[in-house]
Amino acid sequence: MPDVTRAARGGARRSETSRRAILAAAFELVGEVGYARLTIEGIAARAGVGKQTIYRWWPSKGVVLLDAFLALSEDPQGDPALPDSGDLEADLKLVLRATAAELVDPRYDLPMRALAAAMLTDPSLRAEYEQRLEQPLRAVKRARVERAVAAGQLPPGTDLDLAVDLLWSPLWRRWQDGGELTAAFADALVETVLAGLRAR
């Protein structure tokens, strides 16, 4: 068993080439055949890698997928903040419309469904996703709402987590249910939720 924490005295290190090939193969494969037919052997074959190399570094298919997503979102180092034009409603509509468009993008739909399905039935994977993706993203969303509170666009004492949940949850759910994710829906969602938050 490899000791990752301590640098080995001699011997080969983990191959970055193989790691990237595995993540890319997993992402491509799941997009082609779906999660049900995604196999470790298939990933290894497509990546040109021995099965053991996958079993050595990842505990499950789900974590491989999660890493594949992290690799995707880390490569183009997007700005870690939501737009802030001063107009919360306009900014949120922009972001939610973009999110909706991304969700229905055929390149991401199947892989995201696979990851979501894996998380539903694997608490440890859910915890790792929570720590490595969900929490940072939520912090960014909370920060934008918090700035709106500071600017007086929302009442002081606004529940930031509630606000984030109300804004994004219906989008995710419609995507899962296969419902229509239109810009009109995103707009109505933002308008209604913000009206509710302002009225508190």
Add this chain to the structure above:
Amino acid sequence: MPDVTRAARGGARRSETSRRAILAAAFELVGEVGYARLTIEGIAARAGVGKQTIYRWWPSKGVVLLDAFLALSEDPQGDPALPDSGDLEADLKLVLRATAAELVDPRYDLPMRALAAAMLTDPSLRAEYEQRLEQPLRAVKRARVERAVAAGQLPPGTDLDLAVDLLWSPLWRRWQDGGELTAAFADALVETVLAGLRAR
């Protein structure tokens, strides 16, 4: 292949005993070992049934699970309407609190996660769920909101589907994410969404 549409001239009919045993076994098993380790062979063994009897009547594990849920919700013929005390906010808080309690019930948590995961990666299962469970339930929810509109508690022209989505989506999503489903959350959710709907 059995012809279900036309009555056969002779021969045995589908065994209701086996059908019930299979659905019960599937529900119990998935609650014990989770979806990843749920196998047709395991269901057949626990139900005291041949594998072919399952393959003959169901196209996939997911549909077996869906039928198991339908059998559960059809047995106690609950009233097909949400409570209507005249106070929409109070009624919704009651319903959402009950839903939250049901979601965290350890008897239902794993089976529901399994079904949700199966639907995420199987569009045909999703369509069948949509038709047999989601649409009837949504109609009941829409009807309650519609009565509130008629009673003048919500403005005319209120988007019923948007209202239902805003009210229930955050609950589902928190459950999926493993977040806390408290009565306080349900209450704040109802209060904020209704405030937003009233302000339109």
Add this chain to the structure above:
DNA sequence: TCAACGAGACGAACCGTCTCGTATTGAAAT
């Protein structure tokens, strides 16, 4: 020097199909 690597052999589990012999049913014959 020594651990990670690609490759693949290995037994176990489960897949979905099939083939038994048995049990149950409705229709036809008595």
Add this chain to the structure above:
DNA sequence: ATTTCAATACGAGACGGTTCGTCTCGTTGA
């Protein structure tokens, strides 16, 4: 009404195929 009979589902499990996760091999490379 009772018996006979053909058709079909049933429980059981054999079957080849696929994937699992583990385990060796030599080879490569830091």
